[in-house]
Amino acid sequence: MARYQAGIRTEARILDxxxxxxxxxxxxxxxxxxxxxxxxxxxxxxxxxxxxxESVVLRVVSEAIAAVDPDPAHLGTESVEDLVEAYIAFITxxxxxxxxxxxxxxxxxxxxxxLHHRIQRHHEQRVARFQEALLRQSPVLGQQSxxxxxxxxxxxxxxLAFRAALDDGFAFAEHARTVLNTTA
Amino acid sequence: MARYQAGIRTEARILDxxxxxxxxxxxxxxxxxxxxxxxxxxxxxxxxxxxxxESVVLRVVSEAIAAVDPDPAHLGTESVEDLVEAYIAFITxxxxxxxxxxxxxxxxxxxxxxLHHRIQRHHEQRVARFQEALLRQSPVLGQQSxxxxxxxxxxxxxxLAFRAALDDGFAFAEHARTVLNTTA
DNA sequence: CTCAAATTAGAGTGTACAATCAAAATTCAA
DNA sequence: TTGAATTTTGATTGTACACTCTAATTTGAG
Numbered sequence: 001m002a003r004y005q006a007g008i009r010t011e012a013r014i015l016d017x018x019x020x021x022x023x024x025x026x027x028x029x030x031x032x033x034x035x036x037x038x039x040x041x042x043x044x045x046x047x048x049x050x051x052x053x054e055s056v057v058l059r060v061v062s063e064a065i066a067a068v069d070p071d072p073a074h075l076g077t078e079s080v081e082d083l084v085e086a087y088i089a090f091i092t093x094x095x096x097x098x099x100x101x102x103x104x105x106x107x108x109x110x111x112x113x114x115l116h117h118r119i120q121r122h123h124e125q126r127v128a129r130f131q132e133a134l135l136r137q138s139p140v141l142g143q144q145s146x147x148x149x150x151x152x153x154x155x156x157x158x159x160l161a162f163r164a165a166l167d168d169g170f171a172f173a174e175h176a177r178t179v180l181n182t183t184a
Numbered sequence: 185m186a187r188y189q190a191g192i193r194t195e196a197r198i199l200d201x202x203x204x205x206x207x208x209x210x211x212x213x214x215x216x217x218x219x220x221x222x223x224x225x226x227x228x229x230x231x232x233x234x235x236x237x238e239s240v241v242l243r244v245v246s247e248a249i250a251a252v253d254p255d256p257a258h259l260g261t262e263s264v265e266d267l268v269e270a271y272i273a274f275i276t277x278x279x280x281x282x283x284x285x286x287x288x289x290x291x292x293x294x295x296x297x298x299l300h301h302r303i304q305r306h307h308e309q310r311v312a313r314f315q316e317a318l319l320r321q322s323p324v325l326g327q328q329s330x331x332x333x334x335x336x337x338x339x340x341x342x343x344l345a346f347r348a349a350l351d352d353g354f355a356f357a358e359h360a361r362t363v364l365n366t367t368a
Numbered sequence: 369c370t371c372a373a374a375t376t377a378g379a380g381t382g383t384a385c386a387a388t389c390a391a392a393a394t395t396c397a398a
Numbered sequence: 399t400t401g402a403a404t405t406t407t408g409a410t411t412g413t414a415c416a417c418t419c420t421a422a423t424t425t426g427a428g
Contacts, residue, residue, distance in 0.1 A: 047387065052386080053385095120350070123347075155339075156336060156339050162342055182366050190374080190424075231418075232374080233375090237417090
């Protein structure tokens with residue numbers, strides 16, 4: 001943990017470099033050497049501030065997920081449309097994170113189970129939000145089928161996100177908004 | 185390329201070992217050493233039969249994709265339901281392949297662009313099949329909106345597949361069949 | 369049976385990687 | 399200003415990896 005100003009600035013440079021690299025060259029390409037070169041820091045300095053390479057990747061991804069979390073205050077007033085738009089914002093504004101998110105989730109590249117758990121929680125949280133919004137919109141649905149519907153909507157969104165991750169030209173937002181028709 | 189019986193048997197053992205490992209420990213865990221140990225083959229023998237580690241992974245995945253290709257004869261008579269069931273079969277009968285499929289698609293770990301292209305083609309082919317089946321079912325839809333619908337249905341299925349890859353307990357088939365309701 | 373071709377073996381090469389360490393340089397509170 | 403704590407440095411370690419090479423062994427067609 002950095003205590004002097006110099007250390008704090010170095011830490012920020014390392015985090016920036018890691019964020020950039022994850023987006024540009026993926027998880028595999030984000031090596032310690034690459035991070036240190038980009039951050040203009042020597043290896044020893046890196047290990048003065050971080051425990052491991054894994055820890056810095058973990059921080060970048062965790063921070064990015066937290067940053068795009070819709071309605072952190074959880075006011076419980078969002079509509080389904082709001083949530084879909086929040087998801088679209090997540091994918092289009094942070095395509096990098098979305099891609100890394102998928103990579104980490106699938107590959108299990110990080111031994112740290114914490115992140116896998118965090119991703120799982122993040123997903124469940126999203127399902128719950130959609131479920132609540134669906135119930136507010138159509139109370140007749142009932143818990144069960146609202147949960148079912150929420151799961152399917154999210155699957156569609158993540159399937160489209162997956163497609164967008166593979167194909168840059170894919171019109172994600174337009175396709176994503178069509179899920180609203182099925183709930184109307 | 186194996187020519188003697190011994191070589192043919194060895195080749196098969198290597199392919200089996202690779203297939204098993206990809207499913208058990210993922211792309212990263214499937215090292216040359218692991219493959220050779222599992223296949224009970226020395227490294228030199230491996231390279232007598234395969235050009236590289238990449239080539240054996242490529243073959244396993246390609247063969248698996250081909251094996252689960254729905255309706256290879258392309259009779260053009262499948263219903264949307266048939267196609268959904270074929271997809272469910274793909275995911276539930278070959279969960280390993282489905283997982284590797286996602287890993288390779290996302291990670292770009294293999295330099296060989298051929299596989300990426302093959303996956304892309306595989307997807308487009310599926311979209312086209314769904315589009316045709318949707319048109320047969322409801323000709324009034326028209327090309328445009330049938331294509332749109334096909335894309336969204338496939339996204340939902342792949343999103344659910346992704347979910348199932350992360351969570352073994354996820355009831356994939358049940359959720360997958362609900363997409364049929366939206367087309368009815 | 370013969371022998372050329374195929375197969376097997378396994379020590380060895382080179383490379384990339386994350387991580388360590390001790391010493392020098394610097395920061396900043398008192 | 400002082401000096402203990404922090405930060406920086408870069409040479410170094412150890413490990414894991416894909417892959418090569420040469421020599422011994424096995425195979426099977428003629």
